[in-house]
Amino acid sequence: MQVIQIHHPMAPDQPLDQPVVLAMGFFDGVHRGHQAVINRARAIAQERGIALAVLTYDHHPALVYQPMTATSNRYLTVNTRKMALFEQLGVEIVYQVSFTSQFAALKPQEFVDQYLVKFHPEVVVAGFDHTYGPKDVATMDRLAEFAQGRFEIETVGKAEDQDKKISSTRIRRNLDDGDIQTVNELLGYRYRTSGTVMHGEARGRTLGFPTANVSQEPHYWLPGIGVYVTRLKIGDEWHLAMTSVGHNVTFGEGRPVTVEANLLNFHEAIYGEVVDVEWLYKLRGEVKFESVEDLIAQLKQDAAATQQYFDAHKNDKLALD
Numbered sequence: 001m002q003v004i005q006i007h008h009p010m011a012p013d014q015p016l017d018q019p020v021v022l023a024m025g026f027f028d029g030v031h032r033g034h035q036a037v038i039n040r041a042r043a044i045a046q047e048r049g050i051a052l053a054v055l056t057y058d059h060h061p062a063l064v065y066q067p068m069t070a071t072s073n074r075y076l077t078v079n080t081r082k083m084a085l086f087e088q089l090g091v092e093i094v095y096q097v098s099f100t101s102q103f104a105a106l107k108p109q110e111f112v113d114q115y116l117v118k119f120h121p122e123v124v125v126a127g128f129d130h131t132y133g134p135k136d137v138a139t140m141d142r143l144a145e146f147a148q149g150r151f152e153i154e155t156v157g158k159a160e161d162q163d164k165k166i167s168s169t170r171i172r173r174n175l176d177d178g179d180i181q182t183v184n185e186l187l188g189y190r191y192r193t194s195g196t197v198m199h200g201e202a203r204g205r206t207l208g209f210p211t212a213n214v215s216q217e218p219h220y221w222l223p224g225i226g227v228y229v230t231r232l233k234i235g236d237e238w239h240l241a242m243t244s245v246g247h248n249v250t251f252g253e254g255r256p257v258t259v260e261a262n263l264l265n266f267h268e269a270i271y272g273e274v275v276d277v278e279w280l281y282k283l284r285g286e287v288k289f290e291s292v293e294d295l296i297a298q299l300k301q302d303a304a305a306t307q308q309y310f311d312a313h314k315n316d317k318l319a320l321d
Contacts, residue, residue, distance in 0.1 A: 001083070001086065001087045001091055001092060001093070001094065002016075002092065002093050002094070003083060003094045003096060004016075004093065004094065004095050004096070005058075005096050005098070006095055006096065006097045006098065007097075007098045007100070008097070008098065008100055008102050008103035008106075009102075009114070010097075010114065010115065010118065014095075015095070015118045015119050015120065016093060016120075017120065018050070018051060018120060019048075019050045019051075019120050019121070019122050020045070020050055020051045020052065020053040020093060020119060020120060020121055020122070021041045021042075021044045021045040021048070021050060021051075021052055021053065021121065021122060021123045021124075021125060022041070022053045022054070022055055022116070022119055022121040022123070022124050022125065022151075023037050023038050023040075023041035023052070023053070023054050023055070023091075023125045023126065024054070024055040024056070024116075024124065024125070024126045024130065024132070025037060025054075025055075025056065025126055025127060025130055026056060026057055026060065026061065027054070027056055027077075027082060027086075028060065028075050028076050028077060028082075028168045029075075029076035029077055029168045029171055029187060030077055030082060030085040030086070030089070030187075031076075031166055031167075031168065031171060031186055031187045031188065032159055032161070032166050032186060032187065032188040033127060033158075033159035033165075033166040033167065034127075035089060035188055036127075036156050036159050037125055037126060037127050037156045038052075038054065038086070038089045038090075038091065039089065040125055040154060040156050041054075041123070041125040041154070042089065042090045042091075044123050044125065044154065048122060048123075050122060051092045051093055052090055052091050052092050052093070053091070053092065053093035053094070053095060053119065053121075054086055054091050054093070054094050054095070055095045055097070055115070055116075055119065056082075056094065056095070056096055056097070057096065057097050057098070057099040058079065058096055058097070058098050058099060059073065059099055060072070060073070060075070060099075061099050061104065063099070064099055064100065064101055064104045065104070071221070073219055074218075074219055074220065074221045075219055075220065075221060076168055076171060076172065076175075076187075076191075076221055078194075078217055078219045078220060079096075081192065081194075085189075095119060097115070106133065107133065108132060108133040108134070108137055108138040108142070108146050109146050111132050111133060111138070111146075112132075112143075112146040112147060116147070116151070117150050117151070121151045122151060122152060123151060123152040123153070123154055124143070124147070124151050124152070124153050124154070125153075125154040125155075125156065126140055126143075126154075126155065126156070127140075127155070127156050127158075128140060128155050128156065128157050128158055129158075140153070140155045161185060161186055166186050170186065171183055171186050171187065172221055174186070175191070175221055175222070175223050175224065176223075176224045177224055178223055178224040178225075178226045178228070178282040178285075179282070180223060180228065180279045180280060180281055180282055181281060183223075183279070184279075184280070190278045190279065190280060191223075191278070191279045192276050192277065192278050192279070193216055193217065193220040193222065193276070193277050193279070194216075194217055194220070194274060194275065194276045194277065195214040195215045195216040195217055195259065195274070195275065195277070196214070196215050196272065196273070196274050196275075197212045197213065197214055197215075197270045197271055197272065197273045197274075197275060198213050198214075198215045198271065198272075199213065199271060210262065210267075211244075211260040211261055211262045212232065212241075212260070212261045212262075212263065212270055212275070213258060213259070213260050214232075214243075214259045214260070214261060214275060214277060215259075216259050222245055222257075222259070223245055223279055223282070224245070225245055225246050225247070225257070225285065225286050226244075226245060226246070226282050226283070226284060226285045226286060227242060227243070227244050227245075227246075227282070227283045227284050227285075227286070227302055228242065228243050228244075228245070228279055228280065228281060228282050228283060229241075229242060229243075229280045229281040229282075229283060229305075229306050229309045229310070230242065230243040230261060230277055230278055230279055230280060231277075231278040231280065232261055232263060232275050232276070232277055232278075233275060233276040233278070234270055234273055234275050235273075238278070239263045239264070239266050240263065240264040240265070240306065240307070240310050241261040241262060241263045241264060241277075241306070242261070242262050242264070242283065242302050242303060242305075242306040243259060243260065243261040243262070243277060243279075244258075244259070244260045244261075244286070245257065245258075245259055246258070246286040247286065259277070261277065262299070262303070264303065264306060264307060280309065280313075281309055283302055283305055283306070284302070
């Protein structure tokens with residue numbers, strides 16, 4: 001898969017000189033609704049014997065339009081993960097535009113003339129609610145007006161689950177609630193974050209439950225506070241784990257949020273390893289225990305419940321890895 005980075009104004013030699021079917025969107029999460037758009041574009045590309053391309057952006061447009069908040073630059077899929085998912089879906093070319101104030105200032109007609117047409121699309125595919133400028137003007141219904149017959153347009157309808165639209169916003173809410181089962185159902189794959197294993201307080205080892213303290217990539221949207229069934233990928237191998245997202249309130253107030261994974265039947269030192277954490281199921285919320293003995297008893301229950309989860313779900317399949 002070829003990834004072409006573009007900064008406005010686009011250089012004349014950046015678009016490849018070949019016809020494509022172009023799917024466009026920000027695609028944070030590459031969830032089932034996004035997959036429907038890309039899959040439709042891929043089907044058309046295969047019918048016509050031409051390449052499948054995606055037009056996307058390097059960060060969320062909200063960073064340009066709205067004041068910065070604590071979550072403005074957090075994502076369901078950071079860039080490397082998004083590109084990996086695109087490749088799994090059969091995308092051959094990614095045009096990734098830097099979303100700047102100057103780019104955002106383009107009028108819809110200018111965007112079509114200076115960008116879409118230059119990508120040589122035979123067909124442009126997007127979701128029904130996709131916009132490419134002011135939301136009351138730059139709609140999919142009006143794209144044909146701006147295209148002026150230079151490319152065809154395919155609009156993909158709303159994807160729903162349990163009679164509700166599948167959206168990145170809905171998935172973020174489910175993550176905050178710790179509803180990982182719904183998150184993974186809406187994504188069509190198991191939610192994943194990554195980080196580096198670092199030294200912590202080494203308290204887990206003294207309790208008989210040594211943990212890998214994972215310093216999370218700051219742009220990831222972490223699941224809400226709680227204890228989860230997870231898998232950790234170390235090198236090329238996946239390992240079963242139970243992972244806490246929390247403040248370790250048993251050992252004091254006002255502590256920072258940490259991600260601590262206890263790997264089942266694994267005892268090697270992995271400091272400095274960059275690991276993927278795959279989130280599967282929330283076991284419980286965070287609890288402040290009255291004693292260390294109470295905490296150890298609960299950790300034993302958590303470990304047993306984690307193993308039981310994997311035993312019961314060993315044949316589960318999702319669309320993407």
